Amino acid sequence: MTTESPSAAAPLAVVVLAAGKGTRMKSDLHKVLHPVAGRPMVEHLLASVAELAPQRQVVVVGSGREQLEAQMAGRATIAVQEPQLGTGHAVQQAEDALAGFSGDVLILYGDVPFVTTGTMRAMLDRLHAADAPAVVVLGFEPADTLQYGRVLAHADGRIAKMVEHKDATEAERACRLCNSGLMAVKAEALFDLLGKVGNDNAQGEYYLVDIVNVANAEGGHCAVVVTGDADEVAGINSRGELAEAEARWQQRRRAQAMVDGASLVAPETVWFAWDTALGRDVTIEPNVVFGPGVTVADGATIRAFCHLEGASVGPNVEVGPYARLRPGALLEAKSKVGNFVEIKNARLGAGAKANHLSYVGDADVGAGANLGAGTITCNYDGYFKYRTVIGERAFIGSNSALIAPVRIGADAIVAAGSAVSRDVADGELRLVRAEQMVKPGWADRFHDAMKKKKAEKKAAKD
Known part of the structure; x- marks a missing residue:
């Protein structure tokens, strides 16, 4: 007897963010099409997604739209983010493609290709847990926290606050739980939350992570699921x-x-x-x-x-x-x-x-x-x-x-x-060969003549 996961019955849509310019790659090829093990990185991601049988897939692009359209070949809707005003703004570009959809939305990144199906399923299951969080965030604890945004969470996994590194205090930067950027949200809540996100921050951008802070401010709560493998959420930018x-x-x-x-x-x-x-x-x-x-x-x-x-x-x-x-x-x-x-x-x-x-x-x-x-x-x-x-x-x-x-x-x-x-x-x-010819002594005469000619040339030069 098998037990179905809590999220199994809910329809699923996937939004893959791929609108970054990829300037550090210094390439005419779109960043998410660069191969790992002979396969474009975005295809590694979509192969893991496929095991969850999503009803809709949306890829949000900036430049390089034609390349992504050719790669997807009708397997996903292409949404364009122009201008690029942050990750929250990028997800908003998928709203038309998800019109009428009721179910779960996984937000993934095309340059984070090795998130496993099991981790995605864990995020969706947490979204359907008894306490019904508004947003589920995938967190990780890297050896070096670098410039990652932080997830300030309680012991039970409920999130107190999300903050980008540039906007964090020294005390907040001391937190080792980092934000991978991947999220699971119910479709009916996603775009309502995004509409309330502002850009009053160091970058002047609309951060996707702020939907957590908006949900918390409205009396809801959000939760973090932590992957034990930091490599799973490593981005590829160069x-x-x-x-x-x-x-x-x-x-x-x-x-x-x-x-x-x-x-x-x-x-x-x-x-x-x-x-x-x-x-x-x-x-x-x-x-x-x-x-x-x-x-x-x-x-x-x-x-x-x-x-x-x-x-x-x-x-x-x-x-x-x-x-x-x-x-x-x-x-x-x-x-x-x-x-x-x-x-x-x-x-x-x-x-x-x-x-x-x-x-x-x-x-x-x-x-x-x-x-x-x-x-x-x-x-x-x-x-x-x-x-x-x-x-x-x-x-x-x-x-x-x-x-x-x-x-x-x-x-x-x-x-x-x-x-x-x-x-x-x-x-x-x-047997298909030309008839062999034999000329006895010819090679000896040739060598003698050439040696004499070479000696004469050397003598004339001296």
């Missing part, structure tokens, strides 16, 4: 903070990979994407980078200095060292990709091998086939891509060029150094 967020995310993902049964030889050198999926008994050697869209099945080995993106690695496959798997690479059971081999939009059947210095693009390689060193599939004519099909157990000799579209039959052999532009039948040997 390239340095983006790198720090990446490092924290990677550290946790590496630890989880090992908990789940993968061996990382040098964990600190392995870089995962947000959706990397690893099976059990996978071994990952040093300096491996996973881009988005990679799955690795049980028992596979990824050797050192490999880069994988958009690839599916089957059970007991061996990749690398120094291999690159690009989108569409599919390696079936016990196949092998060796050093300095690149695979793109191609399938290697079970037990197939491309061990050395090869490019295999837009190809289908049958089970048990063997591609010799330097084999390439010539898949592009400057305008269109073409496919190469290699049959089961075929053997492609070293330094061969397979000029697509072309089909190599099962059990066929292509001799080393061949440039194959026509289909090869099953069991056939294909």
